[in-house]
Amino acid sequence: MRSPRALTIGKARFLVLLLALINGCTSTQQLVSRWSENPVRMDGNLGDWTDSTVFVEKDGIRYGVANDGEFLYLCLLSSKSDLGRQILFRGMTIWFDPNGGEKKTIGIRFPIGGMAMGRPEMGPRQPNQGPEQSGTRLEEMERGSLNEFEYLGPGDNERQRVSRLQGRGLEIHVTLVPERLLYKLKIPLQYSSQHPYSVETHAGAKIGIGIESNAAPRMAQGEMGGEGRGEGSAGGRPGAGSGRSGGRMPGGMDRGGGQRPGASAAIVNFNIWSRVQLAEKAR
8 A cells, every 4th residue: 555655746746747738738839920121011912921820720810920120010810711700890809918928918909899889879779770770880880990999008907099090100901801811910019109009029029929809798689680699708799790791891991792790600719829039130
């Protein structure tokens, strides 16, 4: 029979092994940013990113990071069906931890999410309200979601709503087609009076970057064309069908055909973290 001391040592070894296995299964990626000799183009072209992205299969997301001495660039491409429209309607947040961990220190929330307008008239459709009025409300929500971003942090509960035209160095470009969403972010590395919305780091540093879907809020029955409610993870908005397709979206964003994510589309939640070594130009 084994002694109590031997059993205690055996349990301790088992816990160490278990923690090692858990840490080995973490979803945190280890990335090396590439140095960009020329500013990355903020458009719908993937040419700058052909060989510098990683693919997270379970989330259907491919992304990469680049930087120069002044800016950090992030590119994200979705591949799962309807994921792009869910991101558009519910919103997405890019988090930065300047200390290289997974602390949500600074965040860029864009799209803000179709339900993030915070206006009292955005409640459930009233009995005397026709479909034309409901459609107008939806357009207003999309317009606000795409023309503004939220800058979160660095302090707890600090949040600024900023027009994309007043980003002062921070730029975002989104292209949505039926089966794909392409997202590009350009954000200053260091804070200054000219660049108030920044990562607050520098070239050559190690930082943490998180890519998180906003959670779905509870929706009243009949909201947005009668679709049901959606549930999600942390911080945002759901999808509900509208039946519209094609055309040009508010905010200058391209849209392909198809319906909005609702009861017929599975809600996709993701929370991807990376520890990123920013590049430093060779001397």
